[in-house]
Amino acid sequence: MSKQVTLTIDDREVTVKQGTLLVDAAKQAGIAIPVFCYHPKMEPAGMCRMCLVEVGRPVRDRDTGEFVRDEDGSPKINFTGNLETACTIPAAEGMVVKGMTEKVQAGRRDILEFLLTSHPLDCPTCDKGGECSLQDLTMAYGPGESRFPLADKIQLGKHIPLGDLIYLDQERCIQCGRCIRFQEELVDDPVLNFYHRGRRTDIVTYSDPPFDSYWSGNTTDICPVGALTTADFRFEARIWEMDQKPSLCTHCPVGCNLTVDVRRDPASGQIEIQRVMPRQNEQVNEIWICDKGRFAHQFTSDPDRLLTPLIRNEEGNLHPVSWDQALERVATGLKWKEDQMMTLVGGRLTNEDLFQLRHLNDGLGGQAALYSQMAGGDLVAEVGLGKGSNLGDLGPGSTILVAASDLEEEAPVWWMRVKAASERGAVLVAANPRPTKTDRCADHILRYPYGEEAETVAGLLKGRSGAARAIAEAEDLVIFYGNEGQGYEASRALAQTCANLLSETGHAGKKNSGLIAVWPAANTQGAWDMGFRPLAENREALENAGGLYIAGADPVGDGLVEELGDKFLVVQELYLTETARQADVVLPAQAPTEKAGTYTSGERRVQRFDPVVPPRGETLPDFEIVSKVGALLGLEMPNGSADAVLIKIERQKPDYADVTLTELRKVRDQQPIIVPGEYAYIGTAYKNTFGLGVQLAPFAQRAKTTRGDIPEYPSISRDGLLAVPVTRLYDRGVMVACSDTLAPRLISYQFVVNYEEARKAQVKSGEEVKLKLGDQEVQGLLLVEGNVPDGVVLVPRSMGVPLLEPAEADLRPALRSEGDD
Amino acid sequence: MNPYILLRHRDFPAIHQLDVYEEQGGFKSFQRAVTSLEPQEVTEIVKESGLRGRGGAGFPTGLKWSFMDDSRWPHYVVANADESEPGTFKDREIMEKNPLQFLEGVAIAAYAVGANRAYIYLRGEFWQLTDELDRKIAELESAGLLGDDLFGTDYSLRLYTHKGAGAYICGEETALLESLEGKRGKPRIRPPFPPAFGLYGKPTVVNNVETLANLPLILERGSDWYRGLGTEDTAGVKVFSLSGRVNKPGNYELPFGCTLRELIFEQGGGIIDGAELKAVMPAGASSSIIRVDDQILDTPLDYASCREMGSDLGSGSMIIIDETVPMDWLIQKTVDFFQHESCGKCTPCREGTYWMNHLTGRIQQDDDAANQVRLLYDVASNMRGKCLCALGEFAIMGVLTSIDRFPEEFPGQVESEEN
Amino acid sequence: MNELNAKYAQEIESILAKYPPDQKRSAVMPLLFLAQQEQGFIQDRALTEISEILEIERSEVAALVGFYTLYHDQQGGKYRLQVCTDLGCALRGADEFLEKLCSQLEIQPGETTPDGLITIEEVKCLAACDRAPMYQVQTGSGITYHENQTVESTLEKIARWKEQAERGEESR
DSSP states (O other): OOOEEEEEETTEEEEEETTOBHHHHHHHTTOOOOOSSOOTTSOOOOOSOTTEEEEEEEOBOTTTOOBOBOTTSOBOEEEEEEEEETTTOBOOTTOEEESSSHHHHHHHHHHHHHHHHTOOOOGGGOTTTTSOHHHHHHHHHSOSSOOSOGGGSOOOOSOEESSSSEEEOTTTOOOOOHHHHIIIIITSOOOOEEESOGGGOEEEOOOSSTTOOTTHHHHHHHOSSTTEEETTTTTTOOGGGOEEEEEEOOSSTTOOEEEEEEEEOTTTOSEEEEEEEEBOBTTTTBTOOOHHHHHOOTTTTOTTBOOSOEEEOTTSOEEEOOHHHHHHHHHHHHHHTTTSEEEEEOTTSOHHHHHHHHHHHHHTTOEEEEOOSOOOHHHHHHHBOBTTOOGGGOOTTEEEEEESOOHHHHOHHHHHHHHHHHHHTOEEEEEOSSOOGGGGGOSEEEOOOTTOHHHHHHHHHHOOSHHHHHHHTOSEEEEEEOOTTOOHHHHHHHHHHHHHHHHHTTOTTOBTOEEEEOOSSTTHHHHHHTTOEEGGGGHHHHHHOSEEEEESOOTTTTTSOSOOTTSEEEEEESBOOHHHHTOSEEEEBOOGGGSOEEEEOTTOEEEEEOOSSOOOTTOBOHHHHHHHHHHHTTOOOOOSOHHHHHHHHHHHOGGGTTOOHHHHTOOOOOSSOOOTTOOTTTOSOBOOOSOOOEEOOOHHHHSOOOOOOOOOOOOOOOSSEEEEEEOOTTOOOHHHHTOTTTGGGSOOOSEEEOHHHHHHHTOOTTOEEEEEETTEEEEEEEEEOTTSOTTEEEEETTSSOOOOSOEEEEEEESSSOGGGO | OOOOSSOGGGTOTTTTSHHHHHHTTTTHHHHHHHHHOOHHHHHHHHHHHTOBOTTTTOOBHHHHHHTOOTTSOOEEEEEEEOOOSTTOOHHHHHHHHSHHHHHHHHHHHHHHHTEEEEEEEEOTTOHHHHHHHHHHHHHHHHTTSSBSSGGGSSOOBEEEEEEOOSOGGGGSHHHHHHHHTTSOOOOOOSSSOTTTSOGGGSOEEEEEHHHHHTHHHHHHHOHHHHHTSBOSSSBSEEEEEEEESBSSOEEEEEETTOBHHIIIIIISOOBGGGOOEEEEETBGGGOOOEEOOHHHHTSBOSHHHHHHTTSOOTTOEEEEEETTSOHHHHHHHHHHHHHHHOOSOSHHHHHHHHHHHHHHHHHHTTSSHHHHHHHHHHHHHHHTTTOSSHHHHHHHHHHHHHHHHOGGGSSSOOOOSOO | OOHHHHHTHHHHHHHHTTSOGGGGGGGHHHHHHHHHHHHSSOOHHHHHHHHHHHTOOHHHHHHHHHHOTTSOSSOOOSEEEEEEOSHHHHTTTHHHHHHHHHHHHTOOTTOBOTTSOEEEEEEOOOSOGGGOSOEEEEETTEEEEEOSOOHHHHHHHHHHHHHHHHHHHHHO
8 A cells, every 4th residue: 555645735634645646635635726737637737827826845854854843843834935736746744735825816816817818708609618617717716807908819710620520719728738638648649739839829630630539529528618629519508408317338348437418409309419428437437438439329319210110011011010019910920930039139238138038038948149259258257357356456567468459449448448557557468460559558569360369369378478478477467359350260269268368377356357358349248148149159040040039130231141031030129220121020129328227348347327318209128128028928027127127137147146226326436536516627527426337256256267178260261362350440330320420430441451452453542342252242442551461451340241250352443344354 | 367268269269179179188077087087976076166057047067967866767968058048149159169168068967977878959040050069079979089988988978969949948958858859848847857857758967058068177177176266156157148238249258256347347348339327137038137236236246146136147148238228118028039939838928928018018109008017017926936937937027127126117106016 | 652751861860860769759850850941841741751750640740840930831932031139139229120121122021022032030039149130041951140230231142142043043
């Protein structure tokens, strides 16, 4: 435990960790020292000078080192007479800090008067109004009127797009540099900077493309004024008109805690999502979210949502019916197909949905399949992160291995947390066939050919390389494995190898150690935990099934299958997907934003969310639809709310025995402290009052585990061009594609090769090309990028190319016909 | 007249040539240090000599060196040749006319703190001078006076020049380091100071050109010799840059303890057209302006006595102001300078210099002048003690002291903080 | 294609050699001066080229152009005549010098002569206060000092530059 010091701030005694900055120490004592440039997540800059205080230091005797005492025995305190910045001075034993004196108040008033000389004071039309640090602190400390003549103000740009997502108002900017520092220090995308100097200083981006960062929205949260606003929220609503609803992000397995701000839209009369904001959970996302989580929320309000049940009529067309009719049809159909039934689920369903679906499936004796090409959920349950783990605790003595993952693309906030851990002193090993952003903060970079991920990780157990030593000697070992360029079999081998590495180095089941799967969806781990196994393990079952119940998956749209044939097909969905178009019955499901439930993150943290908007149309939550179907089939199904289903899960799933509503709702004080309504210190991230979630204990924490056999998997033939599936954050998956805000940022290409391969194939970046995969030929747009390995074509997932595993391919221009070669 | 110590080219015009410099004992000091003194011994000699930094702050040089964090390596030495303070032009003359003595000084400092690399940060305007220094460094390398395994020891040293590109703020040592690292020249928070966290985060000594140029002779002639020059408070000699309303502006090397009368009237040839001397700015545009009287003219100059006059000696850049110069015009000039050079990092300096510039403009145009003077005084006072680095604090010196000490030149009444 | 790298490979190598290998970013200022040789100002293309050479963001390169006054983001005259009018020089007639020079050239400070030869700029202290009036002349390839100047001596110099420029035209 680090040394504690006790000091006095405005007559309050507070004991803090040595080295704590005065501004943070004050916060812990419940005292708000006003700041603009300081942010507790970033290095102090000392720029704005708002946090001025008087600092008294105890006088020490030069010879003895003891405190010199006054006649009354109290330590003699020496004040320099100058004001000092509380954001740059570490707390020390016996310090006396005064933040309420007349001198301090005058100092703060002076700083505010200076800041306001160049400010446009356009609060009535400013989006930040109501949650603006400058507004609040001016009310608290500022002068009542300005002595600076309006005519002398510099007129600057008001609506400058820094990119597609963020707008800058140069007049409102107070040059605190939080945005620049965030982009540079925390996410290593230094695409913003100052230009000019002195009073002319402004924020610019000269990068190409401009403010292009997966993190850009966070800069608007921490901007202490209305200088930076998001494209989706600017001029949309006043903050006091909105209600704050706690929620969870549905886009990736990190499980970022969100607050969704909603308001009754004056035009539609509906309660609509106005903006998505981070909610503090220091063990998950701290106070950050990526832009996908922030801007891809239109799946709720999308006009193409399914709003009523549909059944196929005698003419073969889907037409709207009542729930009763639809459910009756489902029950009849399933009964008929009993014994040959399969349930296929996707990773956006909640644990409650999945539990019910599994129950229904089992009741009908079906096969429970998960729509995922990634393996290892069982291993994560066995050797996943130990209970009590926090990526934020990793530092000196920890080693982190990121294997076969472009982590920032697959799970951005994990990348950010790994980067921070590496900066705190954790050793980072990055193993991937091509360079990724993780390499920039890695201590060891392992490059291997596609297909050799498992061997590469296995090599770490035996080898004497720096990376192998870092793993062997690590106190804590966290392994992330992703799905870069692998099919299911290869993924299974990699997961088992990673699990073995943890067990054999004695890290399995330990706190701050464990296996994390970088899943393709938010609740893939939950699906494993509820008993679903990847479809890849039993592809034949899909073909042989007479009845198919698909929820939250679109195998037809993804090109996995063309025709589902004459099976009896029930689809529960948000949209009329390609799969739904082939269904006999389509059941309109609620979006995650419309229902309650729990997700289990890749770190195996179970977190609960509530509805944030009322459901659209006649939609029902998946779990409820399933219980209605079950009831009609005479199955005993838990009924009622999501919470009622959760109680069943808690009772029936031993791993989930601790997952009670009470536990899920528990909150405790988190550092840095967020005080609602006080925006200066931390920005507009929300305080977590809804619950921090429950981390599950992996099996290894309760019992010993042994190494498993690494399954054989087919080696990759490498004669021609090798097509490999990879993940890009801004793909065109169902939940993202409908976001108007993100639309310009979404990728449009299907294939990526390097310059050399492009030259060989006589194709150019931005051109339509054809890729021959086995006997199929797929057309798409090509991107040429420097860092793709030779002989490889990357095929981003969810872009319409049905590539499940690495395959030989042939690349050619789209316009040339076969006869030309 | 005593022989020159820093401006030795005035005694030996060809001293910029290596053979001439060596004839005068050049590079003997560096060689002796490397071959027969421990680095700590060099530091000790410099400490005992009483040498204080000539860049403006007057901090004891040897003491600064002794703060170097020996637990972290490598160490760096950076010569601050970013001379940009209005009224200051001493370093330029030293580097142009007596470059080898300066370079030897850099080398000695590097040896004393265990640096194998030293950078000379010159303002970009010294373009030709930089080219010349590059040639001199190359010459020293071919002569075996710089480079690897010097004088048969395992000590190696390389010197490199680096040009700034027009920013006064880079004279502030931490801003200079930022600039040398390839960033905007914005001052860092201190502490940590450069000897703990300097160039590339490594322990670094930043010394002014004139300071460094003193070192070869201190080592050659001993600390007692140097201590014997100057005053009790401030040892040694100083190159004073004399400019403004004097007949013979230029650099004058005199021991500390000389008087303003000597400087202005004996050396500088008195005031242009025999006008009346009104004021002196002893530290360039950053000065607290001294209202001159007989007593002040005869006070021996050193860091302490200047403070007693209500000013600071700074870099010893004497701008001479006579009766023909209106004070409101003068502060318009200084404020305009600081506004132009403010880096924009901290609020009071960025906004305050901009505001003051408007106010001094209005005062000059006699636009509601009495109120504007009161406001100007208030704005300047409000900046005091709140800025991140010294630039902002410098910007108000001329304003406050002009209004305080020359109230008859400003309309209206100001409640002075000084009296 | 990185033209800067192609054209000045040797210069770039010797610039990079000045700094520790893991501190390449330090070379950004000398590289900006190098890039400015071409046109006397920093072209947009140079930002990309420098950012590639040093493996930093374009914005990080651009930020310096905006901060330091010797880098220019706009085309100016072939000769940028930068007159110091700061306190020291102003006490010795710099303001009058600038005013007269400008009226002779029929341009204001900050403007360029119609033939594109001269841009007059007013600058801060150049550390030559004892030799006012003075100015520096910045061209793409460097800076020279001109001290103890008069309007006449300056106009003569300008006439010479003009002649040179015209001869340059003819010979082509």
